[in-house]
Amino acid sequence: MSPGGLWALLVLLLARRGEGSCQSAGLCCPGRDLSCVTQGWRLDRSYGECFCDQACVSTLDCCHDYDVACPAVPCVVSEWSHWSGCAEPCRATVRVRQRTILQDAQNGARPCPALLENAGCAEYNDQERQCRQTLVPALITTGGYGNARKKREVLDSGDIAGYCVEFQLTSMTEGCQRSVGSHTRWMQYLREGHYVCVECQPPALGAGQTHCSGDGENATEDGHVSLQWQAVGNPRCRGLWKRVRRQDSCACPSVHSFLFI
Incomplete structure (x- = not known):
């Protein structure tokens, strides 16, 4: 069996026995929390203090079962609102639309996308064919x-x-x-x-x-x-x-x- 396969088997056995794991400690913390720690095997295959906070994904000191105990929760956003329109008719400026966060990203999931979007107003207004002259510099x-x-x-x-x-x-x-x-x-x-x-x-x-x-x-x-x-x-x-x-x-x-x- 390859070294990678042996490690996967060891992680499975440790998870079943609940030794030094986030699940056994009942830990799953948002952000960076130095108190969210226990003793056990880390994902880098070393033994010692391992963490169950979200920052451990970046610092590479998560407990071996972090992904199972603290699964990534993706960000969920609402649909885009209607365009706000142009602040001044026939002006080459911007129009705006926005959306809100319904569920924030957790446990190392990808951050939420942009909540505000801008677009030009010149083409938007000109669809009415009322502003062609005023848009000429x-x-x-x-x-x-x-x-x-x-x-x-x-x-x-x-x-x-x-x-x-x-x-x-x-x-x-x-x-x-x-x-x-x-x-x-x-x-x-x-x-x-x-x-x-x-x-x-x-x-x-x-x-x-x-x-x-x-x-x-x-x-x-x-x-x-x-x-x-x-x-x-x-x-x-x-x-x-x-x-x-x-x-x-x-x-x-x-x-x-x-x-x-």
């Missing part, structure tokens, strides 16, 4: 670029009247403050909570168009829907803002004046 650049536009006489498609939209910045990435190039230095003036003006003019406002892409014109609740923006020249500079109002002309300081692209 507004591309912006410094207002000084408008002078270059006029110099190139891009207004060759007729007298298209532009307009200005005022936004409040609600969140932005750290990448905006790391814009050190001469053409991206304007991004350093962006601050959460500040109000900015963004002008919609040709060619961003083409012939036959009524508004610039991403300006929130189709948002159903002005001031309550978070819209996305992206700075041109630095893909790491982006964030969210809320539309305040539309104006015929911009009245913000030059450092807070921008253009739709």
Whole structure:
């Protein structure tokens, strides 16, 4: 008989006689408990103090009958709840669902799985086909670029009247403050909570168009829907803002004046 077979036979005999076992001592303890101990054969085939607490599975000093006296009890969780929905309609954020523990894992069983799960909201909302416009990020650049536009006489498609939209910045990435190039230095003036003006003019406002892409014109609740923006020249500079109002002309300081692209 192989050494492994002999050991299995010895364990069986010891278990039947109840010598130095968790069963004979009436022990089966959760967690780590140094008082949950007796004398007997251990699973590593040595004799001495052996434990009947859950930690013995990791420390390898369990009594030989630990698995029989303290069988692993698997974790049981409930079904997933319904998705909570999106915190703000038409905002690229997250929706949440959760579940609860019906029976906790015991005696070295695998720990319970995650009880909270997140998923994106953009695709979730877009199933209703109500948010396609608001999910398009507004591309912006410094207002000084408008002078270059006029110099190139891009207004060759007729007298298209532009307009200005005022936004409040609600969140932005750290990448905006790391814009050190001469053409991206304007991004350093962006601050959460500040109000900015963004002008919609040709060619961003083409012939036959009524508004610039991403300006929130189709948002159903002005001031309550978070819209996305992206700075041109630095893909790491982006964030969210809320539309305040539309104006015929911009009245913000030059450092807070921008253009739709």
